[in-house]
Amino acid sequence: MLSYTTILTPDSRIRTERGWYNTKTQDMYLFQNPEVLFDSTQFIRADTLYFQKEADRGYGKCFVHIYDSVQKLAVWADDVRFNRKSGKILASQAPYMAFPGEEDTLWIQADTLWREQNLKDSSTVLKAWHHVNGMQEKLVFSCDSLTYIEKDSVFKFYTEPIIVSEEYQITGQFMELFTRNKTLDKLLVHDDAFLLKTEDSIVTGK
Numbered sequence: 256m257l258s259y260t261t262i263l264t265p266d267s268r269i270r271t272e273r274g275w276y277n278t279k280t281q282d283m284y285l286f287q288n289p290e291v292l293f294d295s296t297q298f299i300r301a302d303t304l305y306f307q308k309e310a311d312r313g314y315g316k317c318f319v320h321i322y323d324s325v326q327k328l329a330v331w332a333d334d335v336r337f338n339r340k341s342g343k344i345l346a347s348q349a350p351y352m353a354f355p356g357e358e359d360t361l362w363i364q365a366d367t368l369w370r371e372q373n374l375k376d377s378s379t380v381l382k383a384w385h386h387v388n389g390m391q392e393k394l395v396f397s398c399d400s401l402t403y404i405e406k407d408s409v410f411k412f413y414t415e416p417i418i419v420s421e422e423y424q425i426t427g428q429f430m431e432l433f434t435r436n437k438t439l440d441k442l443l444v445h446d447d448a449f450l451l452k453t454e455d456s457i458v459t460g461k
């Protein structure tokens with residue numbers, strides 16, 4: 256392909272300006288403004304995109320954006336490896352992940368982000384490494400690393416995490432944030448726990 260091209264298959268729509276596509280194996284290597292829509296549910300855009308159909312996996316380079324309407328997940332990064340069979344996504348080089356909810360969206364940024372779907376119960380496992388920052392429901396947090404297992408509904412923050420809300424700033428060595436029905440439920444702070452509360456101030460004139 257040497258010009259703007261659209262390719263339609265039974266389970267995908269491919270658009271790109273340059274690259275190659277194997278009609279027999281359905282493998283593709285696209286490297287100029289490629290966009291691929293899988294099963295009308297998963298959209299992928301990148302500067303360079305490679306996909307191997309038989310293994311159902313691929314990678315994107317530079318300005319990668321993935322949106323999955325079924326999993327309610329959005330990813331931005333400059334390096335993303337993905338496996339559609341297992342739901343694995345490994346994102347690095349300035350990655351962001353967003354998990355839209357009914358009332359709010361969870362945003363997470365880190366040096367490396369990893370997400371996988373358990374094939375047995377379809378639950379999600381999320382891990383973030385180094386310089387983790389995030390936000391949800393007027394809650395801002397940071398830590399060195401983070402894990403979340405949807406089956407347990409628990410976020411675990413490692414290495415001197417900080418959680419800040421409108422009224423509180425909480426620090427410790429390790430924290431566990433429990434959720435219920437995808438909303439915040441309770442927080443456990445382990446070792447060197449410290450809470451700072453903002454008091455209302457009243458200013459009166461003379």
